Amino acid sequence: MTRQKRSHHKLKRAVAPYLYLSPSLLIIGLLMLLPMVTVIAYSFQNSAVLRRDPSFAGLKHYQAIFDDPVFWASLWHTLYFTCMSVIFHMTIGMIFALMLNSDRINPTLRNILRVLYILPWLFTAVIIAVIWRLLLEPNGVVNSILMQIGIIGSKVEWFSSPQTALHAVTFANIWAGYPLFMVSLLAGLQGIPKDFYEAADIDGAKAYQKLIFITIPQLMPIIISISLLDFIWTMQVFPLIWITTGGGPIYATEVLSTYTYKLAFSSYNLSQASASAVVILLISLGLTLFYIRYQKAR
């Protein structure tokens, strides 16, 4: 190759990656980063979106949100819904993964159960919501079974009584979400070297000691990263709550996403909704930074 040709080649190598990335960067820039800037701008405007020349509002909309008791109730419900979901996703996922990984069950049974245990994952949130509405109907099958066994004395209106609604949606979400943990932990379990357990057997370790001193520490990186992701995603859940309770009765199951949605598209207060959306964004970004830092440290 001549020198000129080589430098031409070099230039091509230098420009090429940007060309390959340009469609993606264009989409992410225009449809993700720009809207994020836009929503922040909206939150400082009066009658955002609705008026062509909105006036500057300062922190007025943030003030309005922080003064709204429904916002704080939504924040609390989101926290309860998310924490309970993540804890139970992890616990159930762990129990199922350990059971499936046991050498006491026959491999064919294991494979069949593995497929069946993943089932809840294969259904859209809307469908999950509809299924649970049918199951938890006052005249539905859950009430009828619970009354037969004698756990409840009369029909419970799971989704429409303020005492049970939040627990009911949380339960439905727990059911819907554990397979992510199960699948990831199962993959993790299969990656733990067998000699660890053999060495423990020689030392006469009991089953629970092996669990606490080998299995759980080995799975810790997976547990932490999935918990963080699950926390971020569960915090953003919308359709499940929207279809089962719509945030009601009254505000009993209002979470940040339904609260923001209603501000924007029921009250058409898009400025205040933007302020609320920015608050959600900041919480998510905080957790994301934490997650990325954790992934890099690994």
Added chain:
Amino acid sequence: MRKRNSGKDKLITVALHVALAAGLFFAAFPIYWMLSSSFKSNTEIFALPPTILPKAFTLEAYAAILGDPVKLRFFFNSYFVAGAVTVLTVLIALLAAYGFSRFNFRGKGSLNTIIISTQTIPPITLLIPFFGLVVSYGIFDTYVALILTYLVFTLPYAILLMTGYLNTLPRDLDEAVAVDGGSSWTALWRVIVPISLPGIVATSVYTFLLCWNEFLFALTLTKSTSMRTVPIGIQLLMGQHAFEWNQMMAMSVLGSLPLLLIYLVAQRYFLAGMTAGSVK
């Protein structure tokens, strides 16, 4: 090997199987109930005591759904939007992944971090500016609005998934093309794409699934019944015929079929996509 003696050991095995059965009931009963209710009449769904198997097996709910052009349109819309987004996403992500996997360039690390973090941006935050943009560009209630906005949340995953796959392919392959004087573009299409099919399938499956499940944008950025997708269609059905549970269940079964089929046929790719980004 562990010693298998004593009654205690047998007891543990029995207890494990009881727990497995309880787990199966927990995981599968709600889905079984959906399936069995879709074959019942509306009166039988709430019969006391509940019937586990449909006593009078009927396909009337399915006939009602499949005979209604409005509902078939929901399915067409879902397939069309998810299909279009999948094709676009895979093409665009393949190019980006090739750039990430085969080149070193300034800003690579920070771009990668940006893409990872965009996975966690709350959809509700993007929804309000999207609504503003979609209305002001006159694409409210169109396929274009859905396809463009869906791309935003399918792309980051797809790029990460494809980059991960391309990184597993040896570099000698495309370097051989370069030695022969071919450009990186030639190497991509002649060498990389043909051997990347498993990665492309996994990415397509996951992208399709994300689009098929999407609810919030479809709810807000479309309005007319003819533009609605399956999840919104189910919600509408719920509002209009609140007591026709058998139809709602039949529609839910039909709406779940694509994902169930993909899962059964391509379990490996499916799981690869579902756990992408969370497990390295």
